[in-house]
Amino acid sequence: MKKTPLIAVLLICIMLFSACASGGGTTPSATTDAPASQSAATDAPASEAGEAKVHTNADAFEYVNEAGTKSDINQYYNDLGIECSVDIRSAGGDVKIKDGAVAQMPTPDEKYTIGFSVYYTIDEVGSMYLEAMKAAAAEAGIELLINDADYDQNSQNQAIEQWILQGVDGVILTPCDFTGVKASLDALEKAGIPVISLDAPPQAGNVDAIVTYDCIEQGRLAGELLEKALVDSGSDMKGKVIYNTLPFVHPNAVTRIIGFKSVFEKYPDIELIELTGESPEDHYTAFEGAIQANPEMLGAWGLYSSATIGMNNAKLAGKMEDILLTSVDNDRPILAGISKDEILGSACYSAVDGSRIALSHMINLLNGAEIPGITYQENIVVTKDNVEEMFGHYYPGNTLQDYLNAN
CATH class of the missing domain: 3.40.50.2300 (Response regulator)
Incomplete structure (x- = not known):
């Protein structure tokens, strides 16, 4: 760490003495009257102009x-x-x-x-x-x-x-x-x-x-994508929605699930079913079983990239392309899936x-x-309408078409 010159220390002390003598959402909250910083590096010194x-x-x-x-x-x-x-x-x-x-x-x-x-x-x-x-x-x-x-x-x-x-x-x-x-x-x-x-x-x-x-917002945005697709398709909003998450407590997972579930609270006849896994292969296996057990499922959600990638691969392998799938995260396979109408969209961040x-x-x-x-x-909803533009934003110097050509 850099040492403060003695003169600067004396000046700061004088300024502090003078000041004392004259003194007379879904996001975390804040409290007022913050205590002094515990890190010496956090205390902002005045500029040469005194500001x-x-x-x-x-x-x-x-x-x-x-x-x-x-x-x-x-x-x-x-x-x-x-x-x-x-x-x-x-x-x-x-x-x-x-x-x-x-x-x-x-x-x-x-x-x-x-x-x-x-x-x-x-x-x-x-x-x-x-x-x-x-x-x-x-x-x-x-x-x-x-x-x-x-x-x-x-x-x-x-x-x-x-x-x-x-x-x-x-x-x-x-x-x-x-x-x-x-x-x-x-x-x-x-x-x-x-x-x-x-x-x-x-x-x-x-x-x-x-x-x-804001992970609650991410989950809500993904849920709203699925809700809109179901409503637009004329669904009676009765049935099962599958979502894949992690098998352990992760702050991002807990908060995303809260946001997603909030969208479907108004649909008492929709049952949300949780599956877990870590790797794309884990989620492939779990979702493959869910497809077989629930061939008429309304839709699905991948809580993070590995979940979405595994779930999408499972639905394609099972020739269940019509399953409505939404996501969080902007890995390239997800953006490619959006462009090919395999994934409805995703709540993304850079x-x-x-x-x-x-x-x-x-x-x-x-x-x-x-x-x-x-x-x-910022969380941004990526759909087929803006996926090409957002691919270039999240992967500067690269294009969606180049990625599709290479894969």
């Missing part, structure tokens, strides 16, 4: 909770039955930010070294997080240290331990284990190294900020933008600007 630095992307922020409030995800998750105890140190409010808002990375005040640990890169989202982070770091002139944890919390912990010893300026991570990551977060806090969590937030330990997305937002926040934080406590990425 606090402004976040370089501030114009793109749509505030959910205003700046100066303390972000809180604990009650939100606890109310959903997910145990959560996380303190978010930044008090810059909660914001939504549109895809593509970080068109240019901020300029670092110094040559920062940032560690980035991604949960794994087997799926396209994790791989895109990593590649986008590398590109953004190169653009900004940041030295980036990388750990692909391969869904092993011990690997993530070991990398962070090494980065602490190296004295990195900050750490960005996508947690492997949402409670097991606490040991690393505690060590980073003790070392005074700021940390930003990307993707699904941790459920234990403290961070400076979180970059995530992993590229997620990485750029997280690194922009970290650079702004290290430069001395206040950053949002929680940032929600």
Whole structure:
């Protein structure tokens, strides 16, 4: 970490003394009167002109909770039955930010070294997080240290331990284990190294900020796609809808299911049936059995990419192309399936933008600007009407047609 010159410390103390002498939705909520930051790097120093630095992307922020409030995800998750105890140190409010808002990375005040640990890169989202982070770091002139944890919390912990010893300026991570990551977060806090969590937030330990997305909205959007297709087809809205999720508690899964179920609460004769699996092969097998047991099912939903890919492959193999299927996530096979009328549509978000937002926040934080406590990425519904355009957005420099030709 960079040391503050003695003169700067004295000036800050004088300013603080003077100030004291004159003093006389579906998204997590915030509380007022935020305590002082627990991270030395989070306290934004005044600029040379005597004014606090402004976040370089501030114009793109749509505030959910205003700046100066303390972000809180604990009650939100606890109310959903997910145990959560996380303190978010930044008090810059909660914001939504549109895809593509970080068109240019901020300029670092110094040559920062940032560690980035991604949960794994087997799926396209994790791989895109990593590649986008590398590109953004190169653009900004940041030295980036990388750990692909391969869904092993011990690997993530070991990398962070090494980065602490190296004295990195900050750490960005996508947690492997949402409670097991606490040991690393505690060590980073003790070392005074700021940390930003990307993707699904941790459920234990403290961070400076979180970059995530509204998963309840994602589930609702996917449900509305299926509902509209059923209504348009003249369905009497009676029967079974299958959805495939994970076999363990994942904060994204729990919240997406809540959003999806909310769409069908008004249809008492629709039965929602849950299947589980991890890999596309698991979901293929589970959905294949569901098709055989429920040949007249109304429709289906893949809660995340592996589920959708496995389910779509099963319905095609069983020559059940007419099964209405919706999704969350924007992996290329899903977008290709949308273009070929195999999948109705998907609630999507940009992993590229997620990485750029997280690194922009970290650079702004290290430069001395206040950053949002929680940032929600934009969810966009992708259907056949806009899939070609959105393919190019989510995979810059690539086209849907090129992908279809190669596959």
